[in-house]
Amino acid sequence: MNAPVAVTAPFAGRVAVVTGGSSGIGAQTVRLLGERGATTVVLDLQADPAQPDEFVCDVGSPTSVAVALEAVRERFGQVDVLVHAAAVALHKCIPDTSVEEWSDVLRVNLTGAFTVIRAVLPGMQERGWGRIVTVSSGTAVRVGGGNSAYAASKAGLIALTKVTALEGAPHGVTANVVAPGLTDTPMTRAVIGGDEELLAAARTSGIANPMGVVLRPAEVAEGIVFFCLPEAGRVTGQVLHVSAGSVMP
Numbered sequence: 001m002n003a004p005v006a007v008t009a010p011f012a013g014r015v016a017v018v019t020g021g022s023s024g025i026g027a028q029t030v031r032l033l034g035e036r037g038a039t040t041v042v043l044d045l046q047a048d049p050a051q052p053d054e055f056v057c058d059v060g061s062p063t064s065v066a067v068a069l070e071a072v073r074e075r076f077g078q079v080d081v082l083v084h085a086a087a088v089a090l091h092k093c094i095p096d097t098s099v100e101e102w103s104d105v106l107r108v109n110l111t112g113a114f115t116v117i118r119a120v121l122p123g124m125q126e127r128g129w130g131r132i133v134t135v136s137s138g139t140a141v142r143v144g145g146g147n148s149a150y151a152a153s154k155a156g157l158i159a160l161t162k163v164t165a166l167e168g169a170p171h172g173v174t175a176n177v178v179a180p181g182l183t184d185t186p187m188t189r190a191v192i193g194g195d196e197e198l199l200a201a202a203r204t205s206g207i208a209n210p211m212g213v214v215l216r217p218a219e220v221a222e223g224i225v226f227f228c229l230p231e232a233g234r235v236t237g238q239v240l241h242v243s244a245g246s247v248m249p
Contacts, residue, residue: 017083019082020084021042021044025180025220030042031218041079045057059086069119089188090104091146110157124173128172132175134177179241183215183217198214209245
């Protein structure tokens, strides 16, 4: 008779907050963390307020973040894991990008990350344990035309996360980056198109990868979850490119 397979729950007793957790990479991250024992909480503009673990939040608004996280603490207690996956995209050349459009992309993708990190980091430092993961992009290091605001925000996110890693390290708090390649998400489809366009981009465009594939959100989420593991406590300040080889730094 075969012995029963042990069920592991490495995040049992941990509360994980995922911004942008209603769809795409964020939603898959919520699923995986939950399957592995975490109490998961979604902060998202598209969140369903009828769900006890979802909070409507505009990460680009410090007030909205403060209100949402206070509600999270009242309901669930401390925040042990933060994944910042919320993002907006803009595909315009520099002369066609207004200052307002530029500011809006940075407000969500970069300032939003700063705002949520600033809100949860002190508690993690005080308790001596925490995991912070931000979702950047291969575009941050392999730039292309029409991506000035998006690329700048995602490159800034890498620098912000490395500073967070440095400040968190003496207190047992890690901070790392996952940089996806071309991934099948609603945001990507809004910019590139449907199945045929995505596959063409994966094989022949400036963001093509040598595997010729479109990544699934779950594949990226696995990298995010790795950084959150208790066993990853000595891994900090790193950038993991989950890109099918489109970026090989």
